[in-house]
Amino acid sequence: MTASVPRPRDVLFVLPPDFSAPEAHLVFRFPPLGPAVVAASMASLGLVGRAVDLALDLVKAPLDLDVAPLVAPALVERHLAGERDARIDVVMDGIFERLDEPGRGVDLVAVSIDRGSQVPFVAVLTCEMKRRWGKRIIVGGVAVEHLRALLETSGAIGADIVTNASTPAQIRRAFAALLDLPEHRRGGPLEPNTEIVTLVRGGMRKAPSPADWPAPDFSIYDLDLYRRDIVRAEGATYPAYRGELGASLVLPYFFTFECQFSCAFCQTGGTQEHKPIDQVVRELAELSERWQTREFLFFNAQANLLAAELSRALLAARLDLRWSDSYRVRPSEPGDLELMARAGCAGLTIGVESASARVLKAMVKGHRPEQATEMVLEAHRHEIMVRVNLLSCFPGETRAEFEETRDWIRQNAFAIDDLAPSSFYLTADSPIGRKPERYGVRVRGPRSLEGEGRFRKSPDSLMYDEIGGLTWEERAPMLEESEMMLRSAWLEGRASRGGLGGFSPSSMLGLRRHFETKAEIYSFLSRCRGGAHRLEEEARAPETSAEVIPSILRASLPKLLAPRWADAAMARAFAAAFRAAAPSLAVRLREGDTAHVVLWSDGRFLFFRGAVRRGSDDQVRSFMVEEPLGAPPPEGIAQGSSFEVLTFRLDPRRPRAMP
Numbered sequence: 001m002t003a004s005v006p007r008p009r010d011v012l013f014v015l016p017p018d019f020s021a022p023e024a025h026l027v028f029r030f031p032p033l034g035p036a037v038v039a040a041s042m043a044s045l046g047l048v049g050r051a052v053d054l055a056l057d058l059v060k061a062p063l064d065l066d067v068a069p070l071v072a073p074a075l076v077e078r079h080l081a082g083e084r085d086a087r088i089d090v091v092m093d094g095i096f097e098r099l100d101e102p103g104r105g106v107d108l109v110a111v112s113i114d115r116g117s118q119v120p121f122v123a124v125l126t127c128e129m130k131r132r133w134g135k136r137i138i139v140g141g142v143a144v145e146h147l148r149a150l151l152e153t154s155g156a157i158g159a160d161i162v163t164n165a166s167t168p169a170q171i172r173r174a175f176a177a178l179l180d181l182p183e184h185r186r187g188g189p190l191e192p193n194t195e196i197v198t199l200v201r202g203g204m205r206k207a208p209s210p211a212d213w214p215a216p217d218f219s220i221y222d223l224d225l226y227r228r229d230i231v232r233a234e235g236a237t238y239p240a241y242r243g244e245l246g247a248s249l250v251l252p253y254f255f256t257f258e259c260q261f262s263c264a265f266c267q268t269g270g271t272q273e274h275k276p277i278d279q280v281v282r283e284l285a286e287l288s289e290r291w292q293t294r295e296f297l298f299f300n301a302q303a304n305l306l307a308a309e310l311s312r313a314l315l316a317a318r319l320d321l322r323w324s325d326s327y328r329v330r331p332s333e334p335g336d337l338e339l340m341a342r343a344g345c346a347g348l349t350i351g352v353e354s355a356s357a358r359v360l361k362a363m364v365k366g367h368r369p370e371q372a373t374e375m376v377l378e379a380h381r382h383e384i385m386v387r388v389n390l391l392s393c394f395p396g397e398t399r400a401e402f403e404e405t406r407d408w409i410r411q412n413a414f415a416i417d418d419l420a421p422s423s424f425y426l427t428a429d430s431p432i433g434r435k436p437e438r439y440g441v442r443v444r445g446p447r448s449l450e451g452e453g454r455f456r457k458s459p460d461s462l463m464y465d466e467i468g469g470l471t472w473e474e475r476a477p478m479l480e481e482s483e484m485m486l487r488s489a490w491l492e493g494r495a496s497r498g499g500l501g502g503f504s505p506s507s508m509l510g511l512r513r514h515f516e517t518k519a520e521i522y523s524f525l526s527r528c529r530g531g532a533h534r535l536e537e538e539a540r541a542p543e544t545s546a547e548v549i550p551s552i553l554r555a556s557l558p559k560l561l562a563p564r565w566a567d568a569a570m571a572r573a574f575a576a577a578f579r580a581a582a583p584s585l586a587v588r589l590r591e592g593d594t595a596h597v598v599l600w601s602d603g604r605f606l607f608f609r610g611a612v613r614r615g616s617d618d619q620v621r622s623f624m625v626e627e628p629l630g631a632p633p634p635e636g637i638a639q640g641s642s643f644e645v646l647t648f649r650l651d652p653r654r655p656r657a658m659p
Contacts, residue, residue: 009179012106013039013051013220014099016125017058019067020117020455023619026059027233028504031226033252033299034141035112036216041168042175043217049110051220052102054095063094071454073150076120080127080154092128103133108178111159113141116459123150126158134184136160138174143459148189162189168212210257210275215283223249223291230510231528237563240530245514249293250506255280256300261328263351264364264431264439265391265424274306281313284321295509298325302351308336311343322346322512324385324505329367329375337375341382346512347505348384349420350375353391355408356401362439363394364431369404373412380415383517385508387418392482393475394424395432395441395466402482406489413493417518418503421486423479425461433462440467452621453480481624484611488647491562491612492594495649500525502614558648561594562614570599574646577605581629588629594649595629601642612645620645 013035018025032053039049066087069075079085096103103109109129111122126137138161139147148162160181165174170193177192227247231238255275275283288294303310303325314321324347337345352372354360360367367375379386390409392402409419425447426432432439444463463472494501500522503511515521558578577597578585585607589595598606610626623645 008046008048009108010106011039011042011047011049011108011110011175012103013049014103014109014111014125015051015053015055016111016113016118016122017055018115018118018455019071019121020452021055021115022452022455024504025455026055028228028230028506029053029056029059029226030250030252030297030506031218031221031223032112032114033216033254034114035110035220036218037168037214038110038112038140038171039220040214040217041171043214045172045175045179047108047175049217049220050102050106052099053221053225054098056225057098063091065091065094067091070121070124071117073120076123077150077154080123080150080156088124092124095125096128096132099129100132103129103135106135108175109133109135109137111137111139113139113143113147115455116143116146117454119143119146119150119459123147123154123156123158127151127156130158130186136178136181136183136185138163138178139189140165140171140174146459148191151189157186157188159189160185160187161192163191163193165193168214210255210273213257213275215287216251216253218251218287218291226250230507231525238525238528238530241528245510248295248510248513249291250295250297250509251287251291251293252297252299253284253287254299256303256306261302261366262364262431264362265394265426266430272301272305277306277309277313280310281317281319284314285317285319288319288321294319294321295506295513296321296323297505297509298323300325302326302328304328304331307340307345308333311336311339311345314343320344322509324348324509326351327375329365329372331366332375337378337382337384341384345384347387347417347508348379349387349389349505350379351389352376353389354394354397354401355405356397359394359397359401359405362396363391369408373408376412376415380518383512385417385503385512385518386415387420387503387505387508388416390419390421390486392421392423392486393479395426395439395464396469402485406485409486410489410493413490414496416490417501417508419487419490419501421483422456423482425457426464427458427460428462429460436464437467440469441465442467444472480613480622481611484613484622484624487614488611491647492649495559495561495594495651497522500529557651559651560646560648562612562647563619563644570644570646573599573603573605573644577607581605581607585629589650591650594647596623596645596647598623599644599646612647 015032015035035051069079069085069087070091075085079088111126113119113122122139126139129135129137137159139159140163144162144164147159151158151162161174161178163174165171174192177190227249229243229245229247231241231245232243257273284296304327307325307327321344323344327348327350329350329352351365353363353365355369355372357369360369376386376388388409390405392405409416426441426443428434432441436443442465444465447461447463449457449459449461465471466475511521515524574597577599595607595609596612598608606625607629608625608627609629611624613621613623
């Protein structure tokens, strides 16, 4: 008699939505890397996975329900403790209409948390899974301690295991522990990962060994759902686009673990390990062939130490891939960027952080401002699309030091294809958090996050006072304002690009698949944008032949910088406002000046200098008026009203060519 072979156990991976995420994060979503690594790690246990990506599903088919209670931890805690919120129940009914078919027949459920802002939703989700399905449930990812605390405080029955397992060995132990639990278990969350964390210099976590890390298993996904036309995905931004590029697939991948550098604000650092480069090249070749893609987003803390070796190996293997990664200003050897570009490097996210020499030294960044300029310009010369990280409001940063960074981004904006400004946030596991007095900081306690801040900042963020400097109450209002000002300066400096830019890393890869140079990319997208030029045309031409051209229009014309799209109705509204305000604008503006105008839906308007905060989808989130231009701000209008904000520059009027 032959022994029977146990059947594989089916695991449903559920990727929750993030109701605090900006739209662009969802529109350009790629197959998440974490669950693919987990699936590969658990395969030796006889577990077979399939993923349902609720985040992607809800973009394609929105619920159109009130989800606000599911981003409020206090409301969720009361709901789980028995004070039921009917709005939450309605949303969950809609969610399980999509989950019931794939979920009821599986053996195990695994939920992956990508951001701390997902914790309240995941708490309710796992409790509903337990109530409706009775399955064994495991949750991993980031901020899991917040989920565990929420379940324990409320006494709710949901996830069986809530784990911070991150290495393949830890992942296998966590799933083995889940298999050992009785079916239909009902109890509080367990944590099987009791491994002692090894710390190195400064209390940083030691990097794990690379020996056991498998290639990610993307077979858990329906990858056709992630193939997209990156230009068409931006919808109204490019109204003249006709689908010339087609759909493409971008896959995430990583091959380094932790980071040997210890920037003062970061939560990683101390040691670094990596997969052997020949293994990396083999895995990339296999992934490329199996899933029919040549675009890869590398998610390494920084690629500096291995980029040259990897580039030579990719060239030798003739893989013809396009890839992007994170890159420090230093260390980098002469010729590295040229080599990387030849090996398929199409995009780099460069950690510039500040243009103040003193602030960079305090951050322990290891580079000087002039070196950052050299790095950005060299990458630009080699046709590498550049995304720059800036960190404003670092403890002790003065207004003058912030203005150094603002001026730097304006001056170099022509070479920077995307900007990621982020105000400083303090966490206990960063070098500053572990030794706050050394950095002139006094910790106050947990920080409350709102709106997109829940998505963009760590849920463990802390309030702080600067010793001998600003209090938290003085610093806090500057945080979001500084991000807005940096982004506005970047837009002002990109006049030569006609307002184009702000590409996601996956968009950069997709565009470079078709175009060899940035100039070709911008020329193509400018044609696809279509309607944007109508703003200038509407302002240029009088509405009637008898109309007298305002004096400011005799010498200059407004050139749209943002948003990157415009329709005829907006063009007419802008033209009417500009003509009406021309007498006062002529006194306050000169050729080459950049300004903004708010257009309200009732026809009122306000021209101003200041800062405008736009999301990655180019939609305005808020604006700050530093100097009204002309008439005072209209009364009785809140920022929550329906409005559009345009950013423009006065360009010299050029004579029309004679026929």
